[in-house]
Amino acid sequence: MAGTAFSDLPPELMAKIHDNLTFLDRLAFAAAISAPSRDALKPEPPWLVLPGETPETATVFSLADRRSATVRASGPAMRGHVIIGSSGGWIVTADERGRMRLANPVTGEQGDLPAIATIPFLKADQGGRYFVLIMEPFVQLRYRGELESWPLRPHPYGTFTLTDGDMRRWFYRKVVLSASPRPGDYAAMLLLGNYFGTPAFATAEDGRWRVAPSRDGVEDAIHHKGKFLSVTYTGTVEAWERDGVHGEFTSKVVTPRMANGGDHRHCSKYLAAAPDGRLMIVFDETTQRWEAAEDVGDLAILVGINSSLCVSTTKHPELKAGCVYYTEDKIGKASLRRGARCSSWYHRGDESHNDDSDRNVAMYSLKDGTAESIPELGEHLSWPPPAWLSEWVTKIQEKH
Numbered sequence: 181m182a183g184t185a186f187s188d189l190p191p192e193l194m195a196k197i198h199d200n201l202t203f204l205d206r207l208a209f210a211a212a213i214s215a216p217s218r219d220a221l222k223p224e225p226p227w228l229v230l231p232g233e234t235p236e237t238a239t240v241f242s243l244a245d246r247r248s249a250t251v252r253a254s255g256p257a258m259r260g261h262v263i264i265g266s267s268g269g270w271i272v273t274a275d276e277r278g279r280m281r282l283a284n285p286v287t288g289e290q291g292d293l294p295a296i297a298t299i300p301f302l303k304a305d306q307g308g309r310y311f312v313l314i315m316e317p318f319v320q321l322r323y324r325g326e327l328e329s330w331p332l333r334p335h336p337y338g339t340f341t342l343t344d345g346d347m348r349r350w351f352y353r354k355v356v357l358s359a360s361p362r363p364g365d366y367a368a369m370l371l372l373g374n375y376f377g378t379p380a381f382a383t384a385e386d387g388r389w390r391v392a393p394s395r396d397g398v399e400d401a402i403h404h405k406g407k408f409l410s411v412t413y414t415g416t417v418e419a420w421e422r423d424g425v426h427g428e429f430t431s432k433v434v435t436p437r438m439a440n441g442g443d444h445r446h447c448s449k450y451l452a453a454a455p456d457g458r459l460m461i462v463f464d465e466t467t468q469r470w471e472a473a474e475d476v477g478d479l480a481i482l483v484g485i486n487s488s489l490c491v492s493t494t495k496h497p498e499l500k501a502g503c504v505y506y507t508e509d510k511i512g513k514a515s516l517r518r519g520a521r522c523s524s525w526y527h528r529g530d531e532s533h534n535d536d537s538d539r540n541v542a543m544y545s546l547k548d549g550t551a552e553s554i555p556e557l558g559e560h561l562s563w564p565p566p567a568w569l570s571e572w573v574t575k576i577q578e579k580h
Contacts, residue, residue, distance in 0.1 A: 191220035198222070203245035225496045226482055226489055226570040228507070228541070229263065231561040239560065240569075243505075244498040246556040262348050262511060263567040265355030266486045267403060270362070271569065272355040277308060278347030280355065280370075282363055285569070291363025293355075296347060298388035299380060311347060313340040313376075322378045324393050349512040351376065354486065356401045356408060369408045369420070369429075371398055373512070379410065381422070381429040392420070392429045400488060404453045409434070411451040411461055435459070448509075452481055452488040460490055462504055462546075470504045470544040477501070485509040486567040504544045508565045515563065541566055 198209050198221045210218055228241040232250055241248040264280070265272035272293065274280050280293040297304040301314040316337050342351055350373050358367040363384070370380045370389065377397030380389040396412035403409075408420040410431070418431040447463040454460055454476075462472045462481055472481075480499040482489040484507035493501040541560075544551045560566075 226568045262564040267357035274348035278344045450483040450488045454490045
């Protein structure tokens with residue numbers, strides 16, 4: 181009697197095998213089977229993806245097992261790039277030239293997002309090393325001509341120049357992808373840095389970025405139930421829809437301004453969707469105290485540079501209920517610390533300040549008001565900033 185091929189095993193049997201494997205073996209097992217069989221596996225809590233020791237590698241940390249592994253970074257979209265978005269197994273990365281790419285860490289498939297210079301009033305020089313934002317049309321569009329809202333009065337005229345390396349540090353904040361994206365079929369929402377405040381949208385069919393009006397500015401966003409949802413700096417949640425005729429995105433308010441919403445000078449707000457569909461807002465005040473707009477129950481909330489997630493601790497008891505797991509999400513500041521770490525003044529005597537030891541990767545209890553580190557992470561590199569990933573990672577190289 182002929183033996184049964186591994187690929188012919190029923191998905192439920194593969195799921196049973198998978199449940200009994202260790203962290204590293206689960207990664208390798210998931211990478212080796214087909215996509216339909218992978219769908220039958222028990223979902224893992226989100227991974228923490230950190231920089232590896234070389235540009236060709238990344239470190240992946242499991243919240244379930246509190247263990248890490250080194251994986252090969254899919255080139256070119258992941259090597260030395262910053263992860264600024266993720267959805268449905270796809271990530272968005274930004275490189276040192278300001279280019280944004282889609283990448284699937286499992287399949288290796290990659291594709292380019294539209295060039296940022298497709299924004300009509302953002303001009304790139306011939307070599308693509310400098311980008312010049314023409315402020316008047318930008319401000320006119322953001323505030324729909326009501327310039328009294330612009331904080332830099334009396335007028336917004338002039339230009340704002342950034343280098344190609346500045347784009348991912350100061351101009352981009354986060355990219356939110358539509359459900360099940362792929363290079364030829366996606367919608368993307370780019371949140372611009374705090375100074376600029378407004379979003380831009382792109383679709384595969386349109387092939388360009390369109391800046392959208394936003395008087396209050398957009399601080400965080402998600403894609404939920406077929407729509408882009410965002411929270412403004414003043415704590416209002418808005419839904420965005422695309423005009424089928426002109427292709428432009430506009431917003432409408434779906435929840436009132438949250439009490440004591442404040443603005444970006446007082447707290448950073450993050451938007452996430454609970455498994456039951458509820459929208460959750462958490463915010464980090466300048467005192468490093470986290471709060472939630474409502475009781476989170478048995479949920480754990482994960483926020484960071486690339487996404488905001490709600491996870492049920494009933495399904496994932498490895499996580500603690502009522503806690504916020506947070507990572508560094510200010511790309512520009514992380515880049516400055518990286519530069520400072522290499523400068524001579526950053527060292528004190530014989531002992532160097534270790535930029536990796538005080539990274540913002542921690543857990544905050546909303547109930548107790550206390551923060552805890554994740555000791556199993558140990559010391560780690562901090563550039564590019566860490567990111568959450570909720571899908572399978574392949575090509576295991578070695579155990580740390």
